[in-house]
Amino acid sequence: MSSIKASDNTPAEREKLFMHLYKKAFPATARYVNKKGGSFEEARDIFQDALVIYYEKLTGSSFVLNVDESSYILGIAKHLWAKSFRQDIRYTPLDNYEFVEFVNEQPSTSMLLHHLETAGQKCMDMLKAFYYDKLPVATIARLFGYSTIHSATVQKYKCLEKVRETVKEKSLTYEDFIE
Amino acid sequence: MRISLNKVEQIDNHLFNRGNTEDKLIFEAMLILDPALKSQVSWQKKTLDFVQHYGRKKIKAEIESVHRQLFNEPAHRCFRDKILSLFK
Numbered sequence: 082m083s084s085i086k087a088s089d090n091t092p093a094e095r096e097k098l099f100m101h102l103y104k105k106a107f108p109a110t111a112r113y114v115n116k117k118g119g120s121f122e123e124a125r126d127i128f129q130d131a132l133v134i135y136y137e138k139l140t141g142s143s144f145v146l147n148v149d150e151s152s153y154i155l156g157i158a159k160h161l162w163a164k165s166f167r168q169d170i171r172y173t174p175l176d177n178y179e180f181v182e183f184v185n186e187q188p189s190t191s192m193l194l195h196h197l198e199t200a201g202q203k204c205m206d207m208l209k210a211f212y213y214d215k216l217p218v219a220t221i222a223r224l225f226g227y228s229t230i231h232s233a234t235v236q237k238y239k240c241l242e243k244v245r246e247t248v249k250e251k252s253l254t255y256e257d258f259i260e
Numbered sequence: 261m262r263i264s265l266n267k268v269e270q271i272d273n274h275l276f277n278r279g280n281t282e283d284k285l286i287f288e289a290m291l292i293l294d295p296a297l298k299s300q301v302s303w304q305k306k307t308l309d310f311v312q313h314y315g316r317k318k319i320k321a322e323i324e325s326v327h328r329q330l331f332n333e334p335a336h337r338c339f340r341d342k343i344l345s346l347f348k
Contacts, residue, residue, distance in 0.1 A: 092322065095319075095322055096322065096325075096326060099322065099323050099326040100326050100329075100330070103326055103327070103330055104330075104339060107343065108342065108343060111343050111346050111347075112346060115346045115347055120347065121343070121344065121346075121347045124347075125327065129320060129323050129324065129327065132323050133316060133319055133320055133323065136319055193310070194310060194313060194314065197310060197314065198314065205311065205314050208311045208314075209311055209314055209315045209318060212308060212311050212312070212315070213311060213312060213314070213315025213316070213319075214315065235265065238265045238268045238269050238272070239265060241268050241272065241304065241307065242264060242265060242268045244307050244310070244311075245268070245300070245303050245304050245307045248303060248306055248307045248310060249303045252306070
């Protein structure tokens, strides 16, 4: 299993995928990091971030893998390892990689994220399914218990509006609070 | 759908560059005429950044859970020993 069909992208299927990739690709990354003088923990962190990037590639619409998946993941891991040295820090977490908006996470940002996770988790999970996991709307309707595609779509926009208003309101409040 | 939800959908289409040329042009015009809409677009974009961040956090947690299984459960002992022996 080198990919995940969008309609099968459920937590259980993802667990199978990550288990498979761990067994297949982690030994090579661990050997590489070890050869470079890194620790087990560093190998683990680099590998896990490489898996996140690989997952995001898989869910992207135009991704076609031309090489063996383990070589591909090792390639990402080597890149992350090299990058962490260029920045003269042993290891940079993924939050600072490829995600400009969160380079310097403001206290207001983490407070807001925490708020969204606790107060609006159902909406966040649904929006994640649409925008991050990029599941087909029919799958989302099934997973979240909507009888039609239309009602799932309406709910998506309701959630987007609700979360947007929270982000707006809380961003302003937290900034006031911190400044 | 409520009018405000239609607006949310239009902004979504704008952010993902969906829709026909005519719809896009109308939206561009509305953006110029309506400063409130411009601000809504930027908040909605920021919201999607949060969703992306939330998604990554959740996926990392799922991966970490697989890691814990592999390095703690007896069924995976062989794999664990092989990896840990590299770092001795």
